[in-house]
Amino acid sequence: MCFIRRLRFVFMPLVLILASFVLSPRASAANLESSIIKIYSYIQRPDYDSPWTTKQSERLTHMGLIVGDGKVLVSAYAARSAKHLEAEKIGESKRFPLKLIRMDPVANLALFEFSEGKPEGLEDITFGEDLEIGANCTVYQAIEGESLVARALRLREVQMQAGVLTSYQMPQYVFEIRKPGYGWFEPMIRNGKLVGSAISQSGSNVFALPVSLIKRFVKESLSDNYRGFPELGISFSNLLSPALRKFGKADDYDDGVWIQDIKETSAFAKVLKKGDILYELNGIPVSARGSYEHPLWGRISITAKLSEIYAGDKVELKVLRQGRDEILTENIGPYNPDLERIPSVIDEPPKYMIFGGLVIQELTEGLMQSWGTNWRKRAPLAYLYEDAFYSWPVRGGETKVLVLQRVLPLDYNKGYHSMEDSFVTAVNGIPVTNLTEMSAALDRPEKGKEQFARFQLDPGHEEIILSYKGIDKIHGQLRQRYGIPKTAKFWETSKAPD
Numbered sequence: 336m337c338f339i340r341r342l343r344f345v346f347m348p349l350v351l352i353l354a355s356f357v358l359s360p361r362a363s364a365a366n367l368e369s370s371i372i373k374i375y376s377y378i379q380r381p382d383y384d385s386p387w388t389t390k391q392s393e394r395l396t397h398m399g400l401i402v403g404d405g406k407v408l409v410s411a412y413a414a415r416s417a418k419h420l421e422a423e424k425i426g427e428s429k430r431f432p433l434k435l436i437r438m439d440p441v442a443n444l445a446l447f448e449f450s451e452g453k454p455e456g457l458e459d460i461t462f463g464e465d466l467e468i469g470a471n472c473t474v475y476q477a478i479e480g481e482s483l484v485a486r487a488l489r490l491r492e493v494q495m496q497a498g499v500l501t502s503y504q505m506p507q508y509v510f511e512i513r514k515p516g517y518g519w520f521e522p523m524i525r526n527g528k529l530v531g532s533a534i535s536q537s538g539s540n541v542f543a544l545p546v547s548l549i550k551r552f553v554k555e556s557l558s559d560n561y562r563g564f565p566e567l568g569i570s571f572s573n574l575l576s577p578a579l580r581k582f583g584k585a586d587d588y589d590d591g592v593w594i595q596d597i598k599e600t601s602a603f604a605k606v607l608k609k610g611d612i613l614y615e616l617n618g619i620p621v622s623a624r625g626s627y628e629h630p631l632w633g634r635i636s637i638t639a640k641l642s643e644i645y646a647g648d649k650v651e652l653k654v655l656r657q658g659r660d661e662i663l664t665e666n667i668g669p670y671n672p673d674l675e676r677i678p679s680v681i682d683e684p685p686k687y688m689i690f691g692g693l694v695i696q697e698l699t700e701g702l703m704q705s706w707g708t709n710w711r712k713r714a715p716l717a718y719l720y721e722d723a724f725y726s727w728p729v730r731g732g733e734t735k736v737l738v739l740q741r742v743l744p745l746d747y748n749k750g751y752h753s754m755e756d757s758f759v760t761a762v763n764g765i766p767v768t769n770l771t772e773m774s775a776a777l778d779r780p781e782k783g784k785e786q787f788a789r790f791q792l793d794p795g796h797e798e799i800i801l802s803y804k805g806i807d808k809i810h811g812q813l814r815q816r817y818g819i820p821k822t823a824k825f826w827e828t829s830k831a832p833d
Contacts, residue, residue: 392418403459409447442552464547495638565641565646571613590620606665676736679699688773695738698718737758787800
């Protein structure tokens, strides 16, 4: 009898613990259904093969969170290219339109408010704190069902990852989950509080924004002066090589990284130099690998500190320059993806121009991603090379990469169809690095060759020669044959030779 009583004391707590583990997700789900909402996004993506039009409208289902006195937080991916957004309370069928308050593609977050009534019984979700490595949480999904479905997760690691919409890197949680179909802003909950939201999935890895980034965005969006994420604008390499340390006169230093390049748009462009050794950022030591010790996430890149800094903040760098210590202090500005040589924002209308069937676009990551989910393997190698090695701004962001993306077949441009996906580097002997320069060059035919427009291409140093004569008629034929509207961006012919 005493033995049985003892067993009762041992097993009853275990039963209670297991019961709470099994039942708590359901109980939590019921409590969260007033704070988690379905979002229907009606979008029209650009058609990069026909940049004067858009693809057919499609509807995507996302998840949203109630924050900031009844406002709706969603991923910016849900709002990009969206013509209309609606919200629906889980388990109900009535939908309510939303109106944009703030969207930041860098943060991949957008804040909306209800524009024509709203569901009853909504409550703001409670924010928690960032997770530590190894912590457990629960992800909730209701994309396809009428109630929240819970799955237990454990935080495996935190990585610096480029965002879904831009190449700006931020700390992202990495969870492992066997089931596909996540990354639509599903909330991660711990102890009834939000600790992150899923933004993408790759294989069995689900990536999520930590709650600290979400809280920052909501707070700034509700203020009168939104402060975005800052641009440090430097690239660096590790300083593990003894020879490199000796070359940089850093033999007595254990920390620091080698500054390889500085963006023209960086606040430190005029004071920082290639070959400087950065060993401290805002009082945080930078290791020889470019990392620092995060209190929750362990060793992580020093660039993770930027997520705690606001555009306009003062940043102090301590560097070693030829054996001498230097302290550099600047107010850093916001990161602007449009200034990149190859803009990283996707789903925006392409910038293009048509001349005689040549469809010339500015190269963007959106154009590269039009090759599909495996675009890094399927996009033209020249595109990927430019993006990997020459993507930083030049001349304050004015320099872009011009691509002969398509040749619309006519007898007029016969023989040039195989030159698609080449880069246009000069027109009429004038170097061009953006569409404005190209248009101006087309207005200035070469002397002695006034009847012809000459396009120089790379790689291969090939040329395309087309006649100015009858160009208006050619453009009319293109409109008729390919159904191109009059609003399409053809080269204006006011300065064309007779």
